Every structure is written in structure tokens, then in C-alpha cells.
Amino acid sequence: xxxxxxxxxxxxxxxxxxxxxxxxxxxxxxxxxxxxxxxxxxxxxxxxxxxxxxxxxxxxxxxxxxxxxxxxxxxxxxxxxxxxxxxxxxxxxxxxxxxxxxxxxxxxxxxxxxxxxxxxxxxxxxxxxxxxxxxxxxxxxxxxxxxxxxxxxxxxxxxxxxxxxxxxxxxxxxxxxxxxxxxxxxxxxxxxxxxxxxxxxxxxxxxxxxxxxxxxxxxxxxxxxxxxxxxxxxxxxxxxxxxxxxxxxxxxxxxxxxxxxx
Numbered sequence: 001x002x003x004x005x006x007x008x009x010x011x012x013x014x015x016x017x018x019x020x021x022x023x024x025x026x027x028x029x030x031x032x033x034x035x036x037x038x039x040x041x042x043x044x045x046x047x048x049x050x051x052x053x054x055x056x057x058x059x060x061x062x063x064x065x066x067x068x069x070x071x072x073x074x075x076x077x078x079x080x081x082x083x084x085x086x087x088x089x090x091x092x093x094x095x096x097x098x099x100x101x102x103x104x105x106x107x108x109x110x111x112x113x114x115x116x117x118x119x120x121x122x123x124x125x126x127x128x129x130x131x132x133x134x135x136x137x138x139x140x141x142x143x144x145x146x147x148x149x150x151x152x153x154x155x156x157x158x159x160x161x162x163x164x165x166x167x168x169x170x171x172x173x174x175x176x177x178x179x180x181x182x183x184x185x186x187x188x189x190x191x192x193x194x195x196x197x198x199x200x201x202x203x204x205x206x207x208x209x210x211x212x213x214x215x216x217x218x219x220x221x222x223x224x225x226x227x228x229x230x231x232x233x234x235x236x237x238x239x240x241x242x243x244x245x246x247x248x249x250x251x252x253x254x255x256x257x258x259x260x261x262x
Contacts, residue, residue: 043098047077048117048124057081059117060131061108062094063216064207066229073105073233074098076217080167088160090167106237109230111193112207112218113169128193130175130205132168133183136161137175145177153177173211179204 044059051057062078078094108116111128118125118134125134136142136157142164143157155175157164165171179196188194196204203209213219218226 042100042104043075043095044077044100044104044117047079047095051079051081051119054081054084055119055122056084056135057119058115058131058134061111061114061116061128063213063218064105064108064112065097065217065221066105066225066233073100073102075100075105075108090164092167101240102233102236103240106233109233110195110207112216113209113212114193114206125190127188127190128206129189130183130194130196132164132170132175133180133194134189136164136168137180138184155180169211169213 047059051059058080060078060080061075063076065074066072067074074097076095076097078092080090080092083089083091108128113131114128115131115134116126116128118129120135130137137155142161143155145153146156147153154177155170157170179198182197183189183194186194193206195206195209198204198210205211207218
């Protein structure tokens, strides 16, 4: 057999096998990279899409928990929204328990009872703020500041909007002007989370505050459980971020070297 006759075909075949092999390795590296990143689609993003038609709404971190047997972090959200159909009111809807990533749980571990997403007049922000602060408290359309006998002032909704006191838990924990004023003066809205400063330096709002819901799943857990979860998620989230960063760097390096050829 004259091998020279088939040499061109053999060369082409060898080249094709080499090319297929390189592509397979590239796909494998890409898949591994995606798995290393271990991205979790946060349910809060779905909620934002679901409420896109509303110009004014807030998403509250209503409750949170950790499922030890399943090793899963969970959130429950409550959305307060203006229907936009001419009714001057607020409606609400609460989700079931939703799985979130360790990173997102860690980012919001201090924000239970706060609005972690707000949209006012069509402008969306993802910075934690006390319930009602973004639009309703301090707005003379909805209420006014009233003075107590000791000279301090608190926010009082007009009769038409008194239902907001219950929605924002202000019937039990009224908003004091001394807490609201720094929020406005400090320009917190849309920039950084605001927890207020109470007696002895304690927080007025958020997970560890006195105004947090004690009848929540998180609130009913013993202190030892909460401390353990905080410690665990802090370590886990840090490891996840480090892994993602390393994977991203490795993926970039592979991408740069993969196409060089020799």
C-alpha cells in the first residue's frame, strides 16, 4: 500500500482529532469554572422582577432561619406596594421560605424587619432602611410630628393612613424624631444601611434591636443558635467569596493561555 497516497487525509484527520480534544478540554474547564463559582440565583431578584410594574414598593426581610440538617440558609420576604390603580393605599404579600446563598444571608444578617429593597417614584435602591422611612415617615401627606409632654417628638399618621402604623410596627414602636433626624441629615437613603442609635448605643432597628419581631422564627431561637449561625455563615460566606475570586482568576488565566497555541 502506497502510504503517501493517504498521507494528506491522515494529516487532516490528526488535526481534527487535536482540535476536538482542545475544544473538549475548553468546555470541561468552562463547566468546572461555573461549578466552582457556585452561583445561587437569589430570590430577591425574582421579587424585583415580579413587582416591576409598581412605581412604589418595599421588600422587607420579614424573617430568616437556618436549616441545620439540610445546611440551608432561608429568607422570608414581605412586599408592601402601592397598587397604582387610583387607590391611595398600601397592600402586602408575604412569600414562603426561600433558599438564599450564604453570601446573601451574611450580607443581610442584621437587616431583619428592615426594607432591603425600596422603589420610590420609579427609583430602585437596594440599601437597608427602617420600615416606612423611604417615603412615608416625615412626609406631611401621610402624617405629622407630634410632641409629647417631655418635649420629644414622634411620628403620627393621619387617620386615613393609620393602618400604616401596624404595617410598619409603629403602633408598638413609634418613630421618634431623634432617630429619624440623623437618617435624613446623614443622607443615608440609597447610600448606606441605617439602624439608628438608641439608649446605651444599642440599635433601634434591625435584627438585634428591641423592635425586631420576637414571634418570628429567628426571634424564637435561643441566643446560642443565633450566635452559632452568625459564626458559621461568616466563615462560609468568606470561603465562598474567596473561592469565587480564585475561580474567576483561574478562569481568566486559562482563557488567556488557551488561545495562544504553540
